[in-house]
Amino acid sequence: MSKIGVFVCHCGENIAATVDCEKVANTAAKFDGVEFATDYKYMCSDPGQNLIKNAIKEHHLDGVVVASCSPRMHEPTFRKACSEAGLNPFMCEVANIREHCSWVHEKGDATTQKAIDIVRGLVEKVSRDHPLESIHVPITKKALVIGGGIAGIQASLDIANAGHKVILIERDPSIGGHMSQLSETFPTLDCSQCILTPRMVEVAQHPNITLYTYAELEKLEGFIGNFKATIRLKAKSIDEDVCTGCGTCTTKCPTKKIPSEFNQGLGNRTAIYVPFPQAVPNKPVIDKDHCLHYQKGVCGLCEKVCPTHAIHFGQDDSFITEDVGAVVLATGFNVLNTDFFPEYGYGKYKDVITGLQFERLASASGPTSGEIRRPSDGKIPQKIVFIACAGSRDPAKGIPYCSKICCMYTAKHAMLYQHKVHDGESTVFYMDIRAAGKNYEEFVRRAIEEDGVNYVRGRVARVYEKDGKLIVKGVDTLLGAKPVEIEADMVVLATAGVANAGAEELAQKLHVSYDPYHFFAEAHPKLRPVETNTAGIYLAGACQAPKDIPDTVAAASGAAVKVAGLFSQPDLVREPIIAKVNRMPPPVFSTCVGCFMCETACPYNAIEREEIKDRRSGKVIKTIAKVNPGLCQGCGTCVSFCRSKSIDMQGFSNEEMFAEVQALLED
Amino acid sequence: MKIGFYPGCSLKGTSREYNESVQAICKALDVELVTIKDWNCCGATAAHSMNRALSLALPARVLALAEQQGMDEIVVPCASCYNRLSVTQYELANDENLKKEVVDAMGLPYEGKVRILNVIQMIEKYLLDVIPAKVTSKFEHAVACYYGCLLVRPHKILNFDRVEDPQSMDRIISLIGGTPIDWGFKTECCGAGLSVSRTDLVAKLSANIVKDAADRGAKAIIVACPMCHSNLDMRRPDINEVLDSPIDIPVLYITQAIGLAIGLSVEELGLQRHFVKVNL
Numbered sequence: 001m002s003k004i005g006v007f008v009c010h011c012g013e014n015i016a017a018t019v020d021c022e023k024v025a026n027t028a029a030k031f032d033g034v035e036f037a038t039d040y041k042y043m044c045s046d047p048g049q050n051l052i053k054n055a056i057k058e059h060h061l062d063g064v065v066v067a068s069c070s071p072r073m074h075e076p077t078f079r080k081a082c083s084e085a086g087l088n089p090f091m092c093e094v095a096n097i098r099e100h101c102s103w104v105h106e107k108g109d110a111t112t113q114k115a116i117d118i119v120r121g122l123v124e125k126v127s128r129d130h131p132l133e134s135i136h137v138p139i140t141k142k143a144l145v146i147g148g149g150i151a152g153i154q155a156s157l158d159i160a161n162a163g164h165k166v167i168l169i170e171r172d173p174s175i176g177g178h179m180s181q182l183s184e185t186f187p188t189l190d191c192s193q194c195i196l197t198p199r200m201v202e203v204a205q206h207p208n209i210t211l212y213t214y215a216e217l218e219k220l221e222g223f224i225g226n227f228k229a230t231i232r233l234k235a236k237s238i239d240e241d242v243c244t245g246c247g248t249c250t251t252k253c254p255t256k257k258i259p260s261e262f263n264q265g266l267g268n269r270t271a272i273y274v275p276f277p278q279a280v281p282n283k284p285v286i287d288k289d290h291c292l293h294y295q296k297g298v299c300g301l302c303e304k305v306c307p308t309h310a311i312h313f314g315q316d317d318s319f320i321t322e323d324v325g326a327v328v329l330a331t332g333f334n335v336l337n338t339d340f341f342p343e344y345g346y347g348k349y350k351d352v353i354t355g356l357q358f359e360r361l362a363s364a365s366g367p368t369s370g371e372i373r374r375p376s377d378g379k380i381p382q383k384i385v386f387i388a389c390a391g392s393r394d395p396a397k398g399i400p401y402c403s404k405i406c407c408m409y410t411a412k413h414a415m416l417y418q419h420k421v422h423d424g425e426s427t428v429f430y431m432d433i434r435a436a437g438k439n440y441e442e443f444v445r446r447a448i449e450e451d452g453v454n455y456v457r458g459r460v461a462r463v464y465e466k467d468g469k470l471i472v473k474g475v476d477t478l479l480g481a482k483p484v485e486i487e488a489d490m491v492v493l494a495t496a497g498v499a500n501a502g503a504e505e506l507a508q509k510l511h512v513s514y515d516p517y518h519f520f521a522e523a524h525p526k527l528r529p530v531e532t533n534t535a536g537i538y539l540a541g542a543c544q545a546p547k548d549i550p551d552t553v554a555a556a557s558g559a560a561v562k563v564a565g566l567f568s569q570p571d572l573v574r575e576p577i578i579a580k581v582n583r584m585p586p587p588v589f590s591t592c593v594g595c596f597m598c599e600t601a602c603p604y605n606a607i608e609r610e611e612i613k614d615r616r617s618g619k620v621i622k623t624i625a626k627v628n629p630g631l632c633q634g635c636g637t638c639v640s641f642c643r644s645k646s647i648d649m650q651g652f653s654n655e656e657m658f659a660e661v662q663a664l665l666e667d
Numbered sequence: 668m669k670i671g672f673y674p675g676c677s678l679k680g681t682s683r684e685y686n687e688s689v690q691a692i693c694k695a696l697d698v699e700l701v702t703i704k705d706w707n708c709c710g711a712t713a714a715h716s717m718n719r720a721l722s723l724a725l726p727a728r729v730l731a732l733a734e735q736q737g738m739d740e741i742v743v744p745c746a747s748c749y750n751r752l753s754v755t756q757y758e759l760a761n762d763e764n765l766k767k768e769v770v771d772a773m774g775l776p777y778e779g780k781v782r783i784l785n786v787i788q789m790i791e792k793y794l795l796d797v798i799p800a801k802v803t804s805k806f807e808h809a810v811a812c813y814y815g816c817l818l819v820r821p822h823k824i825l826n827f828d829r830v831e832d833p834q835s836m837d838r839i840i841s842l843i844g845g846t847p848i849d850w851g852f853k854t855e856c857c858g859a860g861l862s863v864s865r866t867d868l869v870a871k872l873s874a875n876i877v878k879d880a881a882d883r884g885a886k887a888i889i890v891a892c893p894m895c896h897s898n899l900d901m902r903r904p905d906i907n908e909v910l911d912s913p914i915d916i917p918v919l920y921i922t923q924a925i926g927l928a929i930g931l932s933v934e935e936l937g938l939q940r941h942f943v944k945v946n947l
Contacts, residue, residue: 342832348849396822462831464851466879471851 149177151541684937
């Protein structure tokens with residue numbers, strides 16, 4: 001016969017105003033197996049906890065039911081108190097008579113009766129509970145950071161500076177990401193590359209960071225603290241150890257007309273190339289899709305001119321595996337291309353460009369060396385129109401969200417244009433100006449008031465070309481919806497920020513959830529913004545949602561702290577609320593028949609196969625399922641799938657749950 | 668092949684030539700159009716700006732008649748009728764109470780299952796494969812395909828073509844040997860029903876359309892809407908008053924262009940009825 005204690009909390013008036021707590025305690029005292037029952041005003045207070053501790057000792061209780069608020073609030077509190085009094089913490093259950101009862105019903109006998117029923121259910125459950133031990137999982141103290149933009153760079157540096165090893169992988173030939181493409185940054189107009197490149201160099205030189213560029217994650221197995229990452233190192237076709245980065249090959253390469261990704265198609269690059277002068281590592285790769293050697297079997301000029309014989313045409317992709325304890329996703333974002341917009345010419349007008357292309361035009365390292373010249377004929381545009389919210393906040397375009405960065409960079413673009421073309425005329429069409437950030441509003445006012453940018457509140461219905469001009473037809477909603485028509489030389493679309501290419505595929509590979517727009521989902525939008533729902537995988541930057549540089553860096557540091565926090569523990573302690581396959585003495589071993597329905601049902605890949613072997617002959621007697629305690633999240637899907645009822649949830653076994661439900665249904 | 672047919676008022680009046688050309692090409696391409704018996708006006712602009720219930724009941728009755736007469740698909744050449752019928756079907760499908768109210772008012776059973784096609788959709792669905800073999804004299808002209816407002820909007824309901832930059836007529840014109848030009852006014856408003864009350868506005872709006880088409884070298888404007896046609900064609904003297912120099916490029920229905928390509932006569936296609944003479 002068990003000895004159970006029942007402790008009914010008044011929660012001030014939260015419970016006591018509608019539930020007769022004293023009656024609940026008195027009734028519970030008469031339940032089978034209940035040794036002691038009482039009520040108290042605040043059970044979570046120190047005296048309340050002491051009440052529980054003393055009762056455990058005095059009455060030698062082997063189970064405790066605290067009838068109070070939701071277990072999400074104080075279950076840890078009460079379990080800790082029990083544990084301090086010598087009771088296994090998992091022998092303490094919380095009966096939720098606040099959220100499930102007092103808060104949602106009127107004062108009355110029925111409400112008190114419901115509270116009694118809830119308590120009876122938990123008493124029945126706790127009398128069948130088993131003591132459980134927390135799970136300890138070792139941690140590999142090395143992090144994998146995916147993506148080498150500013151988010152990945154910041155996260156890597158912060159983790160590395162905390163003393164842990166970092167593997168940073170980047171799919172492009174250089175780290176730097178979008179930030180390396182930007183001209184100046186708002187709201188201070190400091191040069192993007194000037195503030196970024198020192199960090200890129202720091203990454204390359206940091207003793208704790210191993211950098212793999214031109215590399216992608218192939219596969220991730222394992223669980224928090226114990227991941228195994230397989231990384232594909234794409235063939236660069238050069239021997240990096242031998243290459244000195246002299247650049248002779250890139251100057252001699254005859255294939256020179258490949259649209260440069262770094263310059264957003266506004267400039268060209270060669271087939272063997274370094275994406276930009278400050279690239280890290282500053283060593284070229286061969287783009288096999290455009291190289292004459294790979295495509296037609298000719299040329300080989302780079303191989304001939306290379307003074308160190310670093311060109312290796314025969315190189316293949318290679319794979320490495322790394323054990324890591326945590327993963328930071330920092331895969332960034334992209335912007336829509338102009339061809340998404342039929343009303344703005346469907347990408348057929350050369351002088352309708354994206355904001356990112358404008359960055360390249362305004363950048364000293366760009367195709368025009370920082371002069372604003374239109375792509376079609378290289379002329380300096382005298383009239384320029386910026387269209388904010390191109391795609392964003394437009395459910396008809398499938399993008400209801402705000403891309404967040406456009407208001408600010410559009411103000412910056414217009415400002416840069418006015419600084420470079422003094423007699424030029426710039427117009428910004430906007431829906432609202434969202435300038436919430438430190439010194440952001442002041443920055444926009446500066447564009448309007450000091451630099452004379454013409455801000456028009458209204459949408460642009462259409463852009464079409466006529467006699468070498470782009471006719472921009474919009475509306476000024478602040479002037480009574482007056483139609484506005486501007487003959488512009490160039491139009492810049494602040495196109496919506498979207499998830500990066502391959503985001504969905506990567507999310508599925510990592511079992512990380514994502515939103516309908518393929519941005520990775522955080523575990524909680526407010527309180528767990530840099531964690532994913534998969535333990536040990538964290539988010540940094542714009543792979544989660546469009547973010548500007550300050551927010552990205554803050555998120556990256558946040559993710560790094562989460563990783564460092566994880567690595568600061570000797571091992572990982574997890575609640576033992578996980579599934580378990582039953583085991584029995586020979587010759588049955590387990591009722592599991594090895595159908596592995598559970599394996600297909602498990603969303604966390606936590607089901608493994610265990611071979612039961614004859615001790616003498618080593619022959620396999622049967623193969624049964626085994627739950628990996630590190631991976632199992634205790635969702636219980638396998639339990640409902642199991643045909644032979646061989647899997648049960650620890651702490652929520654079928655027996656425990658049925659007993660609770662049956663007790664609830666009793667009159 | 669048989670298909671239901673709802674002419675609407677315009678095709679019996681100001682745009683008889685649209686009706687004639689639709690009938691003529693369908694006959695030539697072996698499509699039998701079965702007119703809905705006892706059809707009524709769809710309510711057009713008047714009803715839906717004055718009385719919502721009426722603006723739904725009138726098209727609903729047309730759809731109910733089509734159902735009653737065993738039609739599962741109807742062709743509606745007039746863009747405005749097409750729009751009103753489609754909007755009615757959509758609104759009734761999404762509001763049970765409204766549907767009941769309208770059904771009670773018209774006193775006919777209504778399911779809302781009839782598929783509504785405009786002329787372009789009918790051509791795309793049934794005639795794209797048939798036309799090339801029948802082309803006797805290629806329609807070798809540079810033309811501006813003008814879609815106007817009602818064929819493509821609201822996109823959520825009509826779900827026809829690319830709303831900002833429709834292509835369907837351009838494709839048909841290419842198919843019969845023509846060259847659709849790229850221009851900026853494909854879906855701009857012609858002034859529509861203001862034709863009568865504010866002819867000055869219609870002249871101004873339609874002038875933009877005609878001028879851009881002519882400036883870009885179009886030898887004709889191709890339409891699939893009686894309202895667009897009458898504004899660009901019948902109101903041409905008013906348009907020319909607004910313009911610096913008069914423009915005399917004709918306005919043809921898409922069905923007339925196809926008719927010319929498959930060798931039908933000017934009279935069969937009603938081309939002699941236009942205000943701006945057709946000399947192609």
